Amino acid sequence: MRTEQQGKRERTRARIAENALELFERQGFERTTVAQVAAAAGVTEMTVFRHFSSKEQLLFDDPYDPVIAAAVGDQPRAWSPLARAVGGLRQAWAQLPEPEGDTVRRRVRIVAENDSLRAAAWRNNAETERLIVERLVHDGTDPLRARAAAGAVLAALMAALFEWARHDDHTLSEAVTVALDTLDENHG
Amino acid sequence: MRTEQQGKRERTRARIAENALELFERQGFERTTVAQVAAAAGVTEMTVFRHFSSKEQLLFDDPYDPVIAAAVGDQPRAWSPLARAVGGLRQAWAQLPEPEGDTVRRRVRIVAENDSLRAAAWRNNAETERLIVERLVHDGTDPLRARAAAGAVLAALMAALFEWARHDDHTLSEAVTVALDTLDENHG
DNA sequence: CTTCTCATGTTAGCCACTAACATTCTGTCC
DNA sequence: GGACAGAATGTTAGTGGCTAACATGAGAAG
Numbered sequence: 001m002r003t004e005q006q007g008k009r010e011r012t013r014a015r016i017a018e019n020a021l022e023l024f025e026r027q028g029f030e031r032t033t034v035a036q037v038a039a040a041a042g043v044t045e046m047t048v049f050r051h052f053s054s055k056e057q058l059l060f061d062d063p064y065d066p067v068i069a070a071a072v073g074d075q076p077r078a079w080s081p082l083a084r085a086v087g088g089l090r091q092a093w094a095q096l097p098e099p100e101g102d103t104v105r106r107r108v109r110i111v112a113e114n115d116s117l118r119a120a121a122w123r124n125n126a127e128t129e130r131l132i133v134e135r136l137v138h139d140g141t142d143p144l145r146a147r148a149a150a151g152a153v154l155a156a157l158m159a160a161l162f163e164w165a166r167h168d169d170h171t172l173s174e175a176v177t178v179a180l181d182t183l184d185e186n187h188g
Numbered sequence: 189m190r191t192e193q194q195g196k197r198e199r200t201r202a203r204i205a206e207n208a209l210e211l212f213e214r215q216g217f218e219r220t221t222v223a224q225v226a227a228a229a230g231v232t233e234m235t236v237f238r239h240f241s242s243k244e245q246l247l248f249d250d251p252y253d254p255v256i257a258a259a260v261g262d263q264p265r266a267w268s269p270l271a272r273a274v275g276g277l278r279q280a281w282a283q284l285p286e287p288e289g290d291t292v293r294r295r296v297r298i299v300a301e302n303d304s305l306r307a308a309a310w311r312n313n314a315e316t317e318r319l320i321v322e323r324l325v326h327d328g329t330d331p332l333r334a335r336a337a338a339g340a341v342l343a344a345l346m347a348a349l350f351e352w353a354r355h356d357d358h359t360l361s362e363a364v365t366v367a368l369d370t371l372d373e374n375h376g
Numbered sequence: 377c378t379t380c381t382c383a384t385g386t387t388a389g390c391c392a393c394t395a396a397c398a399t400t401c402t403g404t405c406c
Numbered sequence: 407g408g409a410c411a412g413a414a415t416g417t418t419a420g421t422g423g424c425t426a427a428c429a430t431g432a433g434a435a436g
Contacts, residue, residue: 008433009383034423044385049424082370119311126303144358147347148367155339163332170332179336182270183371196402197414222392232416237393378436385430392423399416406409 013051016041020058021103024110029059029117056120059107068092069131073139081141081149085132086184089153093176108165118162125154156183201239204229208246209291212298217247217305244308247295256280257319261327269329269337273320274372277341281364296353306350313342344371 019040023032034055038045052058072088079087099105111117129150136146160179164172207228211220222243226233240246260276267275287293299305317338324334348367352360 012383033421045424046386047384050384053424055423080370080373082373115311115314118314119307122310123303123307126306142366144347144351144363144366145370147351148344148370151343151347152340152371155343156336159332159335159339163335175332178330178332182268182333182336183340185268185270185373200414221390233393234417235415238415241393243392380435381433383430383432386428388426390423390425392421394421395419397417397419399414401414402412404409404411406407 009051012041012043012047016043016048016051017058017061021106021110024059025106029110029114056117059111059117060121060124061107062104065092065096066128066131067095068128069135071095072132073135077139081136081145082152083184084136085149085153086156086180088132089157090177090180093173098172105165108161112162112165118158121158125158129154152183153180156180197239200229200231200235204231204236204239205246205249209294209298212247213294217298217302244305247299247305248309248312249295250292253280253284254316254319255283256316257323259283260320261323265327269324269333270340270371272324273337273341274368276320277345278365278368281361286360293353296349300350300353306346309346313346317342340371341368344368 016037020032020037023037023040034048035045037058038048041048048058068088071092072085074091075084075087077084111121129147132150132153133143133146136149137143141149156179157176160172160175163179164170164175170178204225208220208225211225211228222236223233225246226236229236236246256276259280260273262279263272263275265272299309317335320338320341321331321334324337325331329337344367345364348360348363351367352358352363358366
C-alpha cells in the first residue's frame with residue numbers, strides 16, 4: 001500500500017515540527033539552527049527543507065482557509081466592504097473549532113514575540129488577503145477599499161491570535177470576537 | 189570640518205540606493221544580488237551592509253514617523269479606539285507633504301509586487317504599531333482592542349500606498365483618505 | 377527476486393550577512 | 407608642511423539558510 005509510505009512521511013514531518021518547536025522555545029527562533037532541528041529529529045538538514053519550504057514554515061503548518069473568502073462573499077452586498085469582511089470573518093470563525101492541545105498556542109507565542117516572524121505571518125496571509133479582495137472587487141467594491149478592508153480585518157485577526165497566545169485569560173474565539181468588534185461599531 | 193566626511197557618507201549611501209533601485213526595476217528584487225548592487229555603485233558588498241542593515245532596507249529608507257502615535261493621542265478620548273487611530277492617521281498625514289520626485293513611488297511599486305517585501309514592510313511598521321498601541325493603552329483602551337485598531341489602520345495605510353504605487357490615477361493623499369474612510373463609516 | 381518508487385542521504389555551491397583586522401582618506405593641530 | 411586621530415572603505419574568512427544533482431536504501435508490486 002502507498003499508505004505506509006505516506007504514513008512514514010507524515011510521521012517524519014510531525015517529528016521535525018515537534019522538535020523544532022521545542023528548540024525554538026528553549027533557545028529562541030534565531031539562535032536555533034536548522035541543522036540543530038534536523039539533528040534533534042534524527043534527520044538531515046536536506047530532509048527538513050523537503051518537508052518545510054523554509055525555517056519559518058516550521059511554525060506555519062496550519063492551512064489558512066479560503067473558507068474565509070467564501071464567507072465574505074456570503075455577506076449582504078448592501079453592507080460596506082468593512083462590514084462584509086468583518087461579517088465574513090465572524091461567520092468563518094464560527095465554523096472552525098477551538099484548537100485542541102497547546103501546540104497552536106505555543107507556535108503563535110513564538111511568532112508573536114519576534115518581529116521577523118510577525119512579518120512572515122503576513123506573507124502567510126497574502127493568499128487569504130488576495131481571495132478576500134477578489135471576492136469584494138467581484139461584487140463591485142473599489143479595489144483600494146477592498147484591500148483596505150481585507151487588510152484591516154486580517155490585522156485584527158492577527159492581533160487576536162497574538163494577544164490570545166500571550167495571555168491565558170481568553171479563549172481564541174473570545175479574542176477574535178473582541179478584535180472584530182473593534183472594527184465594527186454596531187457590535188462593539 | 190566633519191561635514192565633508194558626512195557628506196561623503198551620504199553621497200555614497202545615496203549612490204548605493206539609486207543603483208539598487210534601478211537594478212531591482214530591471215531584473216527584479218530577488219534576482220538582484222547585493223554584490224551586483226555594490227559593483228554598480230563602485231563599492232564593496234561590505235560597504236553596502238554598513239549603510240543598509242539588510243538588502244530589504246535598500247527600499248525602506250524612509251523614516252516611519254512617531255508623529256503618528258502622537259497624533260493618535262491627540263484625538264478625543266471619548267472616541268472608539270478605531271476612530272482615534274483613524275483620526276490620528278488623518279491628522280498626521282495632513283502634516284506630511286506629498287512626496288517629490290518619483291523615487292518613493294518606484295520603491296513602493298517594487299515592494300507592492302513581492303510578498304516577501306510586503307511582509308518586510310510590516311516589520312518596518314512594527315515600531316509605529318507599538319507606539320500607537322502604547323498611546324491607546326495609556327489612555328485606558330483594552331490592549332487587544334488597541335492592537336486590533338492599530339493594525340487595522342496600518343493595514344489600510346499600506347493598502348493605500350500599494351494601490352497608489354500601482355496606478356497613476358490618484359495622489360497619495362487621496363488614496364490614504366479613501367482607505368481610511370473605508371474603516372470609518374462616518375466619512376465613507 | 378526483481379523492479380519501480382519514494383523518502384532520505386551526500387556533496388557542492390549560492391547568497392545574505394557578520395566579525396576582525398588592514399588600509400586609505402580627511403580634517404586637525406602644531 | 408608633517409605627524410596624528412578618526413571615519414569610511416577594503417580584505418578575508420567565516421556562519422547559516424537554502425537549492426540542485428546525483429546516490430542510496432527501504433517498501434510495494436509483479
